[in-house]
Amino acid sequence: MRPSRLMTYLAAVTAVAVYSLPAFAQETLKMNISIAQNSHYGAAVDTFARELEKRSNGRFKVQNFYSGALGAERESIEAVQLGTLDLTMTSTGPVPNFVPEVAILDIPFLFRDYAQARAALDGKIGQDMLGKFASKNLHALAWGENGFRHMTNNKRAVASPDDLKGLKMRTMENPVHMQAYKAFGIIPTPMAFTEVFTALQQGTVDGQENPLSVISAAKFVQVQKFITLTGHVYSPALLLMSKTKWDKLSAADKQAFSESAKEAVKANRARIDDDERRVVSELKAAGMNVTENVDKAKFQTALNATFQDFGKKFGQDNIDMIRNFK
Numbered sequence: 001m002r003p004s005r006l007m008t009y010l011a012a013v014t015a016v017a018v019y020s021l022p023a024f025a026q027e028t029l030k031m032n033i034s035i036a037q038n039s040h041y042g043a044a045v046d047t048f049a050r051e052l053e054k055r056s057n058g059r060f061k062v063q064n065f066y067s068g069a070l071g072a073e074r075e076s077i078e079a080v081q082l083g084t085l086d087l088t089m090t091s092t093g094p095v096p097n098f099v100p101e102v103a104i105l106d107i108p109f110l111f112r113d114y115a116q117a118r119a120a121l122d123g124k125i126g127q128d129m130l131g132k133f134a135s136k137n138l139h140a141l142a143w144g145e146n147g148f149r150h151m152t153n154n155k156r157a158v159a160s161p162d163d164l165k166g167l168k169m170r171t172m173e174n175p176v177h178m179q180a181y182k183a184f185g186i187i188p189t190p191m192a193f194t195e196v197f198t199a200l201q202q203g204t205v206d207g208q209e210n211p212l213s214v215i216s217a218a219k220f221v222q223v224q225k226f227i228t229l230t231g232h233v234y235s236p237a238l239l240l241m242s243k244t245k246w247d248k249l250s251a252a253d254k255q256a257f258s259e260s261a262k263e264a265v266k267a268n269r270a271r272i273d274d275d276e277r278r279v280v281s282e283l284k285a286a287g288m289n290v291t292e293n294v295d296k297a298k299f300q301t302a303l304n305a306t307f308q309d310f311g312k313k314f315g316q317d318n319i320d321m322i323r324n325f326k
Contacts, residue, residue, distance in 0.1 A: 028061045029245075031087035032070035032079075034193045039217035040275065041089050041237070042066060044144055044268035048087075048239070051260035056253065062087070072192035074173060081137050083244045091146055091193075092236050093172030098136050101129060104314045106176040107307075109300050110323055111234040117145070118269065120325045121236060139246040141261035144268040146211045146235035147276065152224040153207025154200070157291050159228070161185070161302040170196050170208040176310070177233065181209075183306045184299075193218075200224060211235055212279040213272050221286045228291040229280070230299060239264060 031049070033041040042064075049062035070076065070085060074094035079085035081098065096103035104110075111117040120126060121143040130140040151158060153167055165185030171177050178188040189205050199205050200223040207224065215227070239261050249257065284290050311319060 026059055026061055028063055029086035030063050030065065030070070031089070032065045032068070032076045032085060033089045034068045034073050034076070034091075035066070035214065036217050037064070037066040040146070040213040040268050040271040041144075042217075043271040044237075044239070044264040045087075045089055047267035048260050048264035051263045052256060055256040055260055060253075060256075068192075068194035072194045074192070077138070077240060080240050080242050083137075083242045085242070086245055087239070087241050089144060089237055089239050091172065092238065093174045093177075093193075095238065096174065096176070098138065099129075099132050101132050103174070103176050104318060104322070105129075105236055106174055106233060107310050107314070107319065108180050108232045108303060109296070110319070114145075114147075114269075114272075116325060117234045117236070120322060121145075123325075125322060125325065133240070134243060137243045139241045139243045141239040141241055141257060142265050144237035144239060144265050145272060146237050147213050147272050148231040149209045149211050149233045149235050150215070150227055150229050150231060151207060151209045152215065152220055152227045154203075154223075154225050155206050157226050157228070157289055158230075159291055159294070160298050168206045170199060170205045179309070180232075180303055180306050183303050197223060209233075211272075211275075213275040216275055216279045216282065221283055221288050224288065226289045226291070227283060228294060230294055231296065232299060237268070 031045055033045055035041050037046070045062070045064045049064055052060050052062055071079065073088075073090040074097065076085060076088040077090060077094060077098055080088050092102055092105055096106075111120070126143050130143070133140040151164070151169070153169065155167060156163060158164055161184050166187065168187040168189055169181065171181055171188040171190050173190045173192075178190065181188045191199060196208055197218060197220070200208060200220065208220070209230075209232070210218070210220075215221070241257070246254070246257070280290060280292070
C-alpha cells in the first residue's frame with residue numbers, strides 16, 4: 001500500500017473509531033413503584049423516564065421497577081433516603097413517618113374535589129410542604145395523586161357509617177387514617193400494599209379502601225364484592241428522589257429533572273381522570289355491587305369528635321386554610 005493511501009486508510013479507521021465511542025457517560029437511575037405498570041403510577045414514571053432521557057440528551061436513563069419489585073412504599077422511601085435507590089413514586093401513607101407535616105393532607109373530607117386539591121398542592125401550600133423533605137435527606141420533585149379513596153369489602157353493601165362497624169379493613173400505615181376509621185367502627189389493619197390482594201383473597205381482612213385507579217390496577221374486583229363511593233379521603237402521591245443524588249446535579253440537570261416530573265404529573269392526573277370516567281362501569285360489568293349515592297354528610301358527622309382531635313393536633317387554622325382554599 002502506498003504511503004498516501006495508507007495515511008488515508010488510517011485516517012478513516014481513526015474517524016470511525018472516534019465516532020463509534022459514546023460522546024458521554026450515560027447514568028442509569030432506578031425507580032420503584034408499588035403497583036403495576038398499567039396504572040396511574042406507571043403512566044407517571046414511564047413519562048418521567050422518557051422526558052428525562054430526552055431533556056438530558058440521553059445522559060440520564062431511568063430503569064423503572066413495578067409492582068413493588070424493589071420493595072413496598074415505606075421500604076422504597078427508606079432506600080431513597082439512604083441513597084440505595086434513586087427514585088420512587090409513593091402514596092402519602094408511610095410518608096408521615098419521615099415528614100410528619102404531610103399527615104394533615106390525609107384528614108378525611110379535607111378537599112372538595114380534584115380541581116381544589118390539585119390547585120392547593122401546585123400552589124404555595126403544596127410547594128411549602130415539598131420543601132420540608134430536604135432535612136430528611138429526600139428531595140420531593142412534585143405532587144402526583146392517587147385520587148379520592150373509596151371503600152370495598154366482601155361482607156355487605158355499605159350505605160351509612162353504621163354499616164362499617166366491625167369490618168376488618170386493610171389501611172395504610174397512616175395514623176390519621178387509622179384514627180378516623182376507628183371512629184367509623186372499622187377494625188383497621190395496616191399492611192403494605194404489596195400484601196393486600198393476598199390478604200383479601202385469603203380473608204385475612206374483609207376489605208380495603210383506595211381510589212378507583214388503584215382498585216382497577218390492582219384487580220381488586222377479583223377478590224371484593226362490594227364498593228361504596230365514599231370519596232372519604234383525597235390521596236396525594238409524591239415523586240421522591242435521593243437528595244444526595246439531587247445535590248450532585250448541575251443547575252441544568254436539576255431543571256431537566258423538575259420539568260420531567262411536571263410532565264409525569266400531567267400523565268398521572270390524565271390517567272386518573274380517565275379512570276374516574278370508566279372504572280365504575282367496568283366494576284359493575286364485572287359483577288361488583290356498587291353503592292354510588294352516598295350521603296357524605298352522615299360520614300362526616302360520624303367523625304365530628306375525630307375532627308376536633310385533628311384540630312388540636314394540626315392546628316384548626318392550618319386545616320381551615322387547606323379546606324377553604326380556592
